Amino acid sequence: MSDGFTEMLDRAQRFYGQLRANNTKDWFEPRKADWKADIEAPAKLFAEIMAEEISRLTTAPHTPKLFRIHRDVRFSKDKSPYKDHLAMLWSSGDADDLAPSFYFGIEPDRCFIGCGTPGFDKEALTRYRAMVDRWGDRLAEIMDDSGGHLAAIGPEPLKRVPKPYDADHPHADLLKRKSLALGMDLAPGWRETGEGLVAAVTDRIEVLLPFRTFLADRL
Template sequence: MSFAGFPVAALDFYDDLEVENTRAFWEQHRTTYEESVRAPMTELCAELADEFGAAKIFRPYRDVRFAKDKTPYKTHQGAFVAAGPSCGWYVQVGAPGVRVGAGFYHAEPGDLARIRDAVDLDHSGRELERLLAGLEADGFERAGDRLKTTPRGWSKDHPRIDLLRHRSLSMGRSYGFEPVIHSPDLVARVRADWRRLRPLVDWVVPRLEQLA
């Protein structure tokens, strides 16, 4: 089947799940999840696969083994298309609506050192600055895990110290409850934003792949 949009029932499902995150609720509403959340997400990703590749549709269950929060289910459904190690494009639906993004969510110590070396170099570091500034001007928001202190071995006066603090880095935007999320036009919207984010992915991937 082709993607027709996420039904309102998908957002309502997550609204209710945030209030009653229990196995009993899940079992009572499993059909809603399968038909209104997982099936449309699978269809959306299938229509984007020709250009970006196959997506991983994440499982709805949380890993609570070491978490203080023992609620069993995620309050959003995400999908990820890998372009390299721990790097690629992302889309999710939840109670706040639909959100898209791209970047890297994890880097092993050697990979992170390689990324920081690239940030340090004037050519590649300034290139990344320009990429991020252009994306922010287009309405994307920067996210990622960042050190509050200066990374070991780097000067706090480095001209790109803010970027050097990143241990992960992504750019994304929320469509919220815009009518497009309930229509087939969402495919074109996500495709356009993932294309706009491709330069960031292309900047990151070579630094991660060298140690993969």
């Protein structure tokens, strides 16, 4: 039986598709109340329900975050005031173990799940590279088995392998990265199951769980 959130997803995709073509305050303000009631409110509830599911699957408490619709345009050439997608994040809140977060994004023409860290700071980057050097074979195997793709988030990778690692290191591409995340679409045919969006997202979370567990245990 559907959980009702599929309708929220459909409304969100229609709304953000229209917003993408009319990204102005004059267009958004008359529709703000409907957006808050029909999209933002159920999305917050969905994020809270998924936080419980993710906490159960990972055995670690996760906190939900629904990203605001307003863009920070202070340092951007693009002055469009609103984001043309809906995004939410679930994190364990433990910065020390560098456990990656889960992400769900709804765009006008697609929706997808992500798992990873959008950027390592200096000390975390050192830990990440040491992990790749020691456990790179296993990490690459887990990533391949997931069927996910490397997500294009965070800082641009380095052009050269950082010292003290060899330029021909077997996992040179991973060593060059300053962030690490996997992404994937919802499973094909998820709507036809009739089980709803919570089940569809949980299914992808379970697929990405070995990746999350591996990084949480070794970073």
